[in-house]
Amino acid sequence: MRIETPRQRRRRHAVEAPFPDEWRTLLAADMVHWRWLDDEERDHLECLVKGFLFDKRFEWVDGLEETDEIKVLVSASACLLILGLETAYYRDVTSIIMHPTQTAQRGQRGAPEAAGLATDAIVPILGEAMLHGPVLIAWDSAKRSAAHPNTGHNVIYHEFAHKIDMADGSADGRPPMTKAQQDRWEEVCRREYEALKDGTNDDPLLDDYGAVNRAEFFAVATELFFDRPVHMQQREADLYGVLSEFYRQDPAERERRYAKRNR
């Protein structure tokens, strides 16, 4: 029998405790993608959220006050990405720094989530993921995206995709994956990244920001994969396919199932 450390025991108790009804109510109200899940997926996500909240520290800046709504929505959105993966994909997340709204930053540091490229100008950022460091999130943007999906933009998905990418110690748009997945991943992502960069597609579905580098390409593709899955599957079938294989999820099927149920 394996002996638990006191911390492991506290964590197990936290994960085994019932998921509070108030949190469920918050997620049902705030997070459209929560409504897309079936019972089994939701049970699993609830366990991940409880573990995430035990493991990760939130920091509050610029007058934003700590609430359950923020912690639960951010955790659930982050954990949706790893619903089919191991929790070790978030080992590079040291803490989550919550800002009330976008912050201004000069030039490029890490991976600024602004419209432009490296610059000396002051650029607004909605979020940032630092290698071996914290994730920064603008709460107003995160909340808006969760309630109004299908734009292809979600700062939480974007920043936590960077963290998944960084789980092997480098932000290169190649998250840790099985050998069997790597070749197809490389073939599809390289082709689609080059096409976005060269502007060979007249009407690209992916945001231009994905052309900055392969790390941003992966983060932008992840946003689209979870936020506009049916659309992405129709228009970027190969890219949708490799992401679906990597994440071990099929959000397009989930979106269709939800639409059918609510017709």
Ligand SMILES: [Zn+2]
């Ligand atoms: Zn980014």
